[in-house]
Amino acid sequence: MVEEKDEKKYTTISIPTPLAEKIKKRIEGTGFNSLSSYVTYVLREVISGMEEESDEGFSKEDEERVKDRLRALGYLD
Amino acid sequence: MPRPHGGKLIDRKINKDLSEQDLPTIEINTNLSEDIDNIANGVFSPLKGFLCRNDLENVITDKRLESDTPWTIPILLDFSKEELQDIKEGDTVLLTNKENGTIATIDIEEIYSIDKKTLAKKVYGTTDDAHPGVANVFSMKENLLGGTISLYKTKPSAFENYNLSPKETRFLFKEKGWKDVVAFQTRNPPHIGHEYVQKTALTFVDGIFINPIIGKKKKGDFKDEVILESYNTLMKHHYLKERAVMSILRTSMKYAGPREAIHHAIMRKNFGCTHFIVGRDHAGVGDYYGPYDAHDMFSEFPDLGIAPVFFRSFSRCTKCDSVVNDKICPHDQKYHINFSGKKIRELLINGEIPSEDMMRKEVAETILKFKQPFVE
Numbered sequence: 001m002v003e004e005k006d007e008k009k010y011t012t013i014s015i016p017t018p019l020a021e022k023i024k025k026r027i028e029g030t031g032f033n034s035l036s037s038y039v040t041y042v043l044r045e046v047i048s049g050m051e052e053e054s055d056e057g058f059s060k061e062d063e064e065r066v067k068d069r070l071r072a073l074g075y076l077d
Numbered sequence: 078m079p080r081p082h083g084g085k086l087i088d089r090k091i092n093k094d095l096s097e098q099d100l101p102t103i104e105i106n107t108n109l110s111e112d113i114d115n116i117a118n119g120v121f122s123p124l125k126g127f128l129c130r131n132d133l134e135n136v137i138t139d140k141r142l143e144s145d146t147p148w149t150i151p152i153l154l155d156f157s158k159e160e161l162q163d164i165k166e167g168d169t170v171l172l173t174n175k176e177n178g179t180i181a182t183i184d185i186e187e188i189y190s191i192d193k194k195t196l197a198k199k200v201y202g203t204t205d206d207a208h209p210g211v212a213n214v215f216s217m218k219e220n221l222l223g224g225t226i227s228l229y230k231t232k233p234s235a236f237e238n239y240n241l242s243p244k245e246t247r248f249l250f251k252e253k254g255w256k257d258v259v260a261f262q263t264r265n266p267p268h269i270g271h272e273y274v275q276k277t278a279l280t281f282v283d284g285i286f287i288n289p290i291i292g293k294k295k296k297g298d299f300k301d302e303v304i305l306e307s308y309n310t311l312m313k314h315h316y317l318k319e320r321a322v323m324s325i326l327r328t329s330m331k332y333a334g335p336r337e338a339i340h341h342a343i344m345r346k347n348f349g350c351t352h353f354i355v356g357r358d359h360a361g362v363g364d365y366y367g368p369y370d371a372h373d374m375f376s377e378f379p380d381l382g383i384a385p386v387f388f389r390s391f392s393r394c395t396k397c398d399s400v401v402n403d404k405i406c407p408h409d410q411k412y413h414i415n416f417s418g419k420k421i422r423e424l425l426i427n428g429e430i431p432s433e434d435m436m437r438k439e440v441a442e443t444i445l446k447f448k449q450p451f452v453e
Binding site for chain 1: 080145238239241249322376379380381382
């Protein structure tokens, strides 16, 4: 059951062996205990860095309502 | 401005009057009703409800939701067998709370249970029931309900004038032209050390978001109104109006140390902040966590989407005649006066104004205007 769950949780990707060897050397003595944990870390960093900034896309009505409340509470002049 | 955590700001508020529907009703405690509020208003984005088993197991083991989104604190809805009666998965249940006037529903996706010891050990790092968070886990009822919530109604907070939703703060920051915003969490009135931390961080960004946690307190804590008034005074006299904003966060402290520091950062990201101040022993209690464990945990999350700003303890150096920390002051410890919250509290209890080296006079006077500034 646990194995089945883990199979779903993780997938295998292929990277060139020389690169894998370089990474293994690179992570020696660091907090990364495996090639996978390092690659996961780097990919998470890369992917999150690609996220675009937020544009909330307020409707006109929404915007007026929020603005009125913020003005009433003294947050906006 | 950062994207909300998980990509989308959740809004689970509805206009349909749920109380008129013929649904099984369960009265929940105030902490849970605050969780519902925070889910519905997007403070807990991307959560749409209480965790189901898969998400919970991921949070416990990997500090992430099943979707791989960082999440460190389980948001759980517990029920006893008696309360469940014949409620089953697929049902919708009305959730109410008298104190907060909460009227909400949960569409039950899963009813399950969890080993409390594992939960406590993984989340709090201990199974010692003297730890308040662990004690809460052990007092949880035997069943957990996972599923999406919808909030119809909640009573305005006693501090409604300071109660902004993430949608509102995001709008506010944009209107102010703030791109980089640093969040500061607090549970106490500000002393000079706090002010120094805040202003040091503010120097590098466009604005500061002071975000006191309001809610259930223990005996001897400063009352919520005292914290808010003291900050009002500080901000009025010593901050630029266009650079500082304060609003409250209604949630309970879990005292989960490093894990909770991540959770606190996530909530502030949802409010639209780009940076989050993490001090010494953030969200800690007793000596369960090392003073800088919370700092270390941030390195596990390259994809958190909000940058931690780490601070060590500040003190006043009598040689430098200024506020310092161990990175910037070469003088011996004997010249350092710590900003002791305990000492300040003792002075205030006796009606005395602490020295201006520790707390602004105006702030101390504001606190002392309250007949009883502490929770009895």
